[in-house]
Each structure stands twice: as C-alpha cells, then as structure tokens.
Amino acid sequence: MMEIMISEWMKTKRTTIRWLTFLPPFLLFASFLWYFSRRVITLETQISMFQAFFQVWTALVIPLGAGLLSGLLVHQEELAGRFVGFLINKYPRRDLYLGKLTLIVLLASVSTLLATLILVMGFDLISDIPISYSPFFAAAIMAIIGSLPxxxxxLWVSFAWGMGASIGIGGGGMLLSALMATNLGNSIWPYVPWGWPIRLAGLTGAYLLYVPGMKSPPEMISSGFIRDQMIKGLVPAVLVLIAMVVGGVIWFQRWEGRKAYE
Structure with a gap:
C-alpha cells in the first residue's frame, strides 16, 4: 500500500491538486485577517471567528473540494491512458481503489488541519484576539470525520460518471450544507451527509463558552445535548462511510472503464 500511496502522490506533481490542497488555507486566513482587523475586539470575537471560519470551510470548501479533488484524481487516470494503465496495474483492484481514497482523505485532512492551524496561530501571534486552541482543533477533527463519507x-461517482458529475454534485452539496446550518436543518441534519461536517464541527464551539472561573459548564454541555448531537451525527457518518467504502471496492473489482473509446 505504501508503494501505491507514493505513486499516487507523485502523480499530483505539477497539477492543480496540490494547489487546491495548500492554497485555500492561506487565502481564507488572509480574508479573515482583513475582515476581523476592521472590527472592534470583544469577548465574543473568538466565537464569531469560530462560527464564520467553520461555516465557510464546511459549507463551501469541503463540499466543493471533495468533488474537485476526487474528480481531478480520477480524470488524471482517464487522460493518461483511458484507465487502461491504471486497471491493468500489478496491484489488486482493491488496493488501487483504496489507495486513491486514502490519498483524497489525506489531502482533505491536511488542508483542514492546516487551515485551522494557520487561523489560530496567525490570530494568536498577529492580533489581540485570545484564542482557545482545543475547540478549534476538535472542530477540525469533527469536520474531517463528517467529510469522510x-x-x-x-470517488465512486468520479469513477462511474466522471469529473463533471462529481463537481456538479459538490456544487449541490454546498447548497445543502448551507441549509443544514439554518433552523431548517435542526431535525433532519443527521440524515443528510452534507450536513455532517458543518453540524459536527459547530458543536465543539459550545466549549468556547466554558471559561475559567465558571462554577459549572454551560447548559448545552452539562445537559448532555452536545454529546447526544455528536452521537446522532457520528453514528450515521460511520455507517455510511463503511457502506461507501465496501460498496465502492466491490463495484470497482468488476469495473472495466466508464465508456468505450473510439
């Protein structure tokens, strides 16, 4: 598997895939730095920054990024040899599929963690905004888990129908993610995969309200609401992830290319 991962990573050399992974965190930080530098710093600024950052990242970057990364990685194989070289590889089909999936997961995870790291360290060093690191990184991890399915x-869509379909679905996913962040999604978000990253990440923001000196945690935490909501999101996310991976591997074992080429 390590040889497959190295090979997959080398394929991204001189492509837009690496730019899509590492550039958005810096662009988002620059825009947030400009925006918050023009505002008066208050006790609520950190909470506002948390909410704005993870809403943008989970409602816009993750849905569209999932479609772009998967579509581009698969499209490379189509352009290189119309999938022929990829499919007749010496490695088992299962390992080839899982290698692609693992690379996509690593790229998406690194991008999310890098964006969070740049945000918290940047504001901690440059601005006067006090930053609590733990809730931010906990939210990043929740966003990653929610994005895995x-x-x-x-990846399955990209192999089956191509890059256009993957990007198109990602665009529709942005709309669903934005809707899941509103009151409309309060009761249905556990059943909508595009709602998992934004809702799971947002739950950890409650811990920003728990400041030293408080006699008891905020009611959202002490009542068990946050724990219950996490379970409601994590359980279906894990089940769908297993179904997508197992189903994708089984389907890919028999796949012989998306279409016939003249």
Missing part, C-alpha cells in the same frame, strides 16, 4: 462517495 462524502469523499468516499465522490
């Missing part, structure tokens, strides 16, 4: 789904 989407990444597995988009």
């Amino acid at each position: 989407l990444l597995a789904f988009h």
Whole structure:
C-alpha cells in the first residue's frame, strides 16, 4: 500500500491538486485577517471567528473540494491512458481503489488541519484576539470525520460518471450544507451527509463558552445535548462511510472503464 500511496502522490506533481490542497488555507486566513482587523475586539470575537471560519470551510470548501479533488484524481487516470494503465496495474483492484481514497482523505485532512492551524496561530501571534486552541482543533477533527463519507462517495461517482458529475454534485452539496446550518436543518441534519461536517464541527464551539472561573459548564454541555448531537451525527457518518467504502471496492473489482473509446 505504501508503494501505491507514493505513486499516487507523485502523480499530483505539477497539477492543480496540490494547489487546491495548500492554497485555500492561506487565502481564507488572509480574508479573515482583513475582515476581523476592521472590527472592534470583544469577548465574543473568538466565537464569531469560530462560527464564520467553520461555516465557510464546511459549507463551501469541503463540499466543493471533495468533488474537485476526487474528480481531478480520477480524470488524471482517464487522460493518461483511458484507465487502461491504471486497471491493468500489478496491484489488486482493491488496493488501487483504496489507495486513491486514502490519498483524497489525506489531502482533505491536511488542508483542514492546516487551515485551522494557520487561523489560530496567525490570530494568536498577529492580533489581540485570545484564542482557545482545543475547540478549534476538535472542530477540525469533527469536520474531517463528517467529510469522510462524502469523499468516499465522490470517488465512486468520479469513477462511474466522471469529473463533471462529481463537481456538479459538490456544487449541490454546498447548497445543502448551507441549509443544514439554518433552523431548517435542526431535525433532519443527521440524515443528510452534507450536513455532517458543518453540524459536527459547530458543536465543539459550545466549549468556547466554558471559561475559567465558571462554577459549572454551560447548559448545552452539562445537559448532555452536545454529546447526544455528536452521537446522532457520528453514528450515521460511520455507517455510511463503511457502506461507501465496501460498496465502492466491490463495484470497482468488476469495473472495466466508464465508456468505450473510439
């Protein structure tokens, strides 16, 4: 598997895939730095920054990024040899599929963690905004977990129907993610995969309200609401991830290319 991963990573050399992975965190930080530098710093600024950052990242970057990364990685194989070289590889089909999926997961995870790291360290060093690191990184991890089923789904779609379909679904996913962040999604988000990253990441923001000196945690935490909501999101996310991975591997074992080429 390590040889497959090295090979997959080398394929991204001189492509837009690496730019899509490492550039968005810096662009988002620059825009947030400009925006918050023009505002008065208050006790609520950190909470506002947390909410704005993870809403943008989970509602825009993750849905569209999942479609783009998966579509581009698969499209490379189509352009290189119309999938022939990829399919007749010496490695088992299962390992080839899982290698692609693992690379997509690593790229998406690194991008999310890098964006979070740049945000918290940048504001901690440059601005006067006090930053609590733990809730931010906990939210990043929740966002990654919530995005895993989407990444597995988009890889399957990319192989089956191509890059256009993957990107198109990602665009529709942005709309669903935005809707899941509103009151409309309060009761249905556990059943909508595009709602998992934004809702799971947002739950950890409650811990920003728990400041030293408080006699008891905020009611959202002490009542068990946050724990219950996490379970409601994590359980279906894990089940769908397993279904997507197992189903994708089984399907890929028999796949012989998306279409006939003249």
